[in-house]
Amino acid sequence: MPERARPVPFRGGGFAPVAKRGTGIAVFALLLALIEWGTRAGWISNLTLPVPSDVAATLAGMARSGALWTHLAPSLVRLAVGSLIGVSAGIAVGVMIGLFSYVRAGLVPLVAAIFPIPKIALLPLFVIWFGIDEASKYALIALGTFTPTVVATYGAVDNVDRSLVRMGQSFGLKWSSIVRKIVLPGALPGILSGLRVSLAIGIILLVAAEMLGAEHGIGAYILQAGSLYDLERLFAGVVILSVLGVLTSWVIGRAERRLLRWRG
Amino acid sequence: MTDLTRRGALALAGGAAALPILGRPALADTKLTVGALRFTSHAASFVAFERGYFSDEGLDVEFRFFQAAQPMAVAIASGDADYAVTAISGGLISLAEKGAARVIAGALSEEKGIDGQKILASDAAFQSGLTSPAQLDGKSFGITQAGSSFHYMGARIAEAEGATLTFKPLQKVGAIIGALKSGQIDAWSIVPHIAKPLAGSGAVHIIGNVADYLPGYQVTTVFTSEANATGQRARTEAFLRAFARGADDFNAALVDRTAGEAASEDMVRLIHKYVYADRPYEKAAPSIINGAMRINANGALNKGSVMDQLDWFKSEGLIKDSVTFDTLVDSSYVKMV
Amino acid sequence: MDLTLQRIGHRYGGMPVLQDISLRIPAGEILCVIGPSGCGKSTLLRLIGGLERPDEGEVLQLGDAPEGCLNPLTYVFQDFALLPWRTVEGNISLVLEDHGIRGKAARAVIADVLARTKLSDFRAALPRQLSGGMKQRVAIARALAVNPAVMLLDEPLSALDAQTRELLMEDLVALWERQRFTGVYVTHNLTEAVRLGHRIAVLSRRPGRLREVIAVNRPIADRRAGDSDLDALQARLWDLMKQEALAADQELLDA
Numbered sequence: 072m073p074e075r076a077r078p079v080p081f082r083g084g085g086f087a088p089v090a091k092r093g094t095g096i097a098v099f100a101l102l103l104a105l106i107e108w109g110t111r112a113g114w115i116s117n118l119t120l121p122v123p124s125d126v127a128a129t130l131a132g133m134a135r136s137g138a139l140w141t142h143l144a145p146s147l148v149r150l151a152v153g154s155l156i157g158v159s160a161g162i163a164v165g166v167m168i169g170l171f172s173y174v175r176a177g178l179v180p181l182v183a184a185i186f187p188i189p190k191i192a193l194l195p196l197f198v199i200w201f202g203i204d205e206a207s208k209y210a211l212i213a214l215g216t217f218t219p220t221v222v223a224t225y226g227a228v229d230n231v232d233r234s235l236v237r238m239g240q241s242f243g244l245k246w247s248s249i250v251r252k253i254v255l256p257g258a259l260p261g262i263l264s265g266l267r268v269s270l271a272i273g274i275i276l277l278v279a280a281e282m283l284g285a286e287h288g289i290g291a292y293i294l295q296a297g298s299l300y301d302l303e304r305l306f307a308g309v310v311i312l313s314v315l316g317v318l319t320s321w322v323i324g325r326a327e328r329r330l331l332r333w334r335g
Numbered sequence: 336m337t338d339l340t341r342r343g344a345l346a347l348a349g350g351a352a353a354l355p356i357l358g359r360p361a362l363a364d365t366k367l368t369v370g371a372l373r374f375t376s377h378a379a380s381f382v383a384f385e386r387g388y389f390s391d392e393g394l395d396v397e398f399r400f401f402q403a404a405q406p407m408a409v410a411i412a413s414g415d416a417d418y419a420v421t422a423i424s425g426g427l428i429s430l431a432e433k434g435a436a437r438v439i440a441g442a443l444s445e446e447k448g449i450d451g452q453k454i455l456a457s458d459a460a461f462q463s464g465l466t467s468p469a470q471l472d473g474k475s476f477g478i479t480q481a482g483s484s485f486h487y488m489g490a491r492i493a494e495a496e497g498a499t500l501t502f503k504p505l506q507k508v509g510a511i512i513g514a515l516k517s518g519q520i521d522a523w524s525i526v527p528h529i530a531k532p533l534a535g536s537g538a539v540h541i542i543g544n545v546a547d548y549l550p551g552y553q554v555t556t557v558f559t560s561e562a563n564a565t566g567q568r569a570r571t572e573a574f575l576r577a578f579a580r581g582a583d584d585f586n587a588a589l590v591d592r593t594a595g596e597a598a599s600e601d602m603v604r605l606i607h608k609y610v611y612a613d614r615p616y617e618k619a620a621p622s623i624i625n626g627a628m629r630i631n632a633n634g635a636l637n638k639g640s641v642m643d644q645l646d647w648f649k650s651e652g653l654i655k656d657s658v659t660f661d662t663l664v665d666s667s668y669v670k671m672v
Numbered sequence: 673m674d675l676t677l678q679r680i681g682h683r684y685g686g687m688p689v690l691q692d693i694s695l696r697i698p699a700g701e702i703l704c705v706i707g708p709s710g711c712g713k714s715t716l717l718r719l720i721g722g723l724e725r726p727d728e729g730e731v732l733q734l735g736d737a738p739e740g741c742l743n744p745l746t747y748v749f750q751d752f753a754l755l756p757w758r759t760v761e762g763n764i765s766l767v768l769e770d771h772g773i774r775g776k777a778a779r780a781v782i783a784d785v786l787a788r789t790k791l792s793d794f795r796a797a798l799p800r801q802l803s804g805g806m807k808q809r810v811a812i813a814r815a816l817a818v819n820p821a822v823m824l825l826d827e828p829l830s831a832l833d834a835q836t837r838e839l840l841m842e843d844l845v846a847l848w849e850r851q852r853f854t855g856v857y858v859t860h861n862l863t864e865a866v867r868l869g870h871r872i873a874v875l876s877r878r879p880g881r882l883r884e885v886i887a888v889n890r891p892i893a894d895r896r897a898g899d900s901d902l903d904a905l906q907a908r909l910w911d912l913m914k915q916e917a918l919a920a921d922q923e924l925l926d927a
Contacts, residue, residue: 203519238753299425300481
């Protein structure tokens with residue numbers, strides 16, 4: 072008599088996250104609705120959280136009165152100038168560390184020493200070095216974005232497939248050609264993912280940079296709202312920073328898709 | 336313990352520890368946390384504590400020290416401190432508007448004839464002609480934050496002189512001092528015990544008195560949480576009584592100097608336990624004496640000055656227009672002058 | 673252009689990997705180098721092409737490279753070494769750009785080598801779109817583009833499956849027939865050695881010494897899988913290597 076046939080039990084599956092469209096937005100909306108209800112009904116005190124719709128109204132009011140732009144424009148300039156200086160210097164130094172043993176031996180410990188310093192602590196010093204106006208703010212953001220860019224860049228250069236470099240040498244390519252055509256493109260993915268971190272740090276430091284002597288700017292706006300204990304404005308400012316973060320991340324994502332098409 | 340008085344019931348409702356209600360004083364061993372800054376302007380609390388005025392009222396006071404007025408206001412709102420003294424700032428008004436804090440009495444105030452807050456100019460600005468507040472037009476003025484008392488003073492001085500100032504928020508008093516010394520900002524105003532040593536060093540010059548522009552300026556006030564102001568009447572009154580006795584001693588010893596030399600030295604020694612404690616007495620004493628400004632007798636509050644401050648905050652858009660004097664101040668405790 | 677190896681010796685961190693190797697590589701001939709793994713075959717190839725300096729002895733080049741030769745000693749690597757961000761065409765143009773060959777001249781060279789490696793239809797493809805065999809054909813096309821005097825092939829078929837390997841061997845034979853390049857072909861695969869080598873150099877296990885050089889007389893174009901004389905030769909090579917390979921397998925890598 073044949074034995075009873077039964078299907079083999081399935082034991083695989085799971086452990087493979089799949090993108091579920093809209094889930095993130097749904098969670099976000101649910102959370103907002105909950106807070107809206109709580110703050111309106113009163114079981115979340117007005118000292119704990121602002122009413123989300125009031126925050127939205129504050130944002131809309133800012134947009135209407137032009138205050139949004141008054142604060143956003145100087146912040147964007149500070150972020151752009153500061154991170155441009157920091158990131159380009161960081162890439163240059165990172166590539167040098169990746170290529171030259173003496174530069175590596177000399178600068179890696181220095182970068183490791185600078186990296187963990189809370190840049191905010193240096194702000195008063197920067198004010199003395201660069202003055203209280205824009206230059207000290209640029210310097211703070213530049214220094215903050217510089218170190219992570221250096222670390223990401225030399226890591227990326229180190230990870231460039233050495234067999235490709237040997238190939239270049241075996242075909243008699245010039246040193247400059249090897250750097251330009253093999254090392255830099257090979258390091259680009261690592262540099263770009265480092266850029267995500269660097270720019271996020273830049274946005275964080277924006278608030279710090281605007282602690283000293285800034286009349287306008289999103290960071291100054293948030294600090295002022297905090298000192299006035301004005302939760303609607305505080306959160307409106309935080310929302311603007313978040314949007315700024317999402318936007319930069321999106322732009323880098325676009326750049327990655329364009330520049331790294333070859334990765335498939 | 337069946338015979339609960341109204342006072343005891345309120346105490347329980349307020350969430351405080353249950354109080355033994357028998358015997359004198361009525362509030363025996365009531366634990367209180369008082370927020371303070373290590374400034375001479377907070378001396379009334381220190382005196383009341385050291386001389387046992389708080390214990391006389393049955394209050395067991397514990398100090399909680401802060402680095403700035405702003406976190407102290409938040410600590411009152413969160414219930415981490417019961418009473419505190421600070422300048423009227425946008426933050427304090429916002430907390431009052433949210434029903435979290437109330438001003439209950441006056442503390443430090445400007446008075447003509449008594450050394451009060453000074454207007455300072457950096458050496459660089461002074462050398463290039465900023466020798467009196469009349470030349471302030473186009474200069475930069477240091478403030479901690481928008482809506483701080485420094486902002487208010489600067490704005491009112493500028494208004495009186497018809498000057499336009501650029502306000503530089505620098506978050507901390509230390510940062511402002513650094514910026515003023517290095518000439519990054521042109522002007523500032525500050526209490527005399529900070530102003531005088533700075534001017535003595537030559538890096539900074541005193542160019543005027545705040546009192547000339549804001550006579551009777553109610554610089555600091557006593558404030559507490561809404562729950563204490565309305566629910567803990569007896570306790571709050573007891574605190575204010577003790578505070579006023581401390582203020583009287585302080586005024587007599589250092590402001591009016593009616594108590595004699597010995598009393599004034601005693602007072603300085605007492606305050607030195609809290610203020611400039613890291614400096615030797617000989618160095619600390621002049622600073623403490625310099626910082627002596629009038630603390631309102633019996634906690635009286637200058638209503639006109641508070642109204643003026645409220646109006647200014649509103650005109651700057653720093654607080655809501657719906658805020659009134661009564662939103663901020665619970666005027667049932669002390670005399671309004 | 674001939675190459676001569678004179679008493680080559682090399683060590684890594686004090687450990688000898690090659691000892692006393694003398695060889696002559698005449699023009700127009702393919703020399704296969706076989707030996708157990710770790711015997712220094714690939715090191716030898718890097719020494720021949722000047723990517724590393726030998727500790728002892730020297731590699732000499734006799735005569736000049738022929739006219740139009742851009743890179744006399746040209747490698748083909750086991751892992752193809754294609755730039756993933758350049759197309760097939762771009763990978764070939766990479767090795768021409770530094771020699772000032774651009775535009776029309778470059779296009780002509782590229783079209784020629786792609787035709788010779790049967791890749792003309794894949795000019796614009798990226799490496800990730802190609803199979804392993806195609807990638808290696810691109811690498812070979814790139815090597816041909818610089819018109820090498822000597823091709824240094826480092827296990828070029830080892831990363832490929834058996835069928836692709838067979839096809840590519842035939843391609844290599846056809847390419848050699850068309851233009852008789854000099855080749856040094858390092859492999860651990862004995863079939864490749866007997867099919868492609870005019871002579872086969874057998875190295876001992878580490879430190880690699882030259883054990884024997886065997887000439888294969890049948891013309892390359894006439895060799896087929898299953899030829900009995902080739903099978904016999906392969907068996908003989910295996911006999912030579914078996915003990916060495918067994919012993920090499922028992923050694924600790926960094927003992």
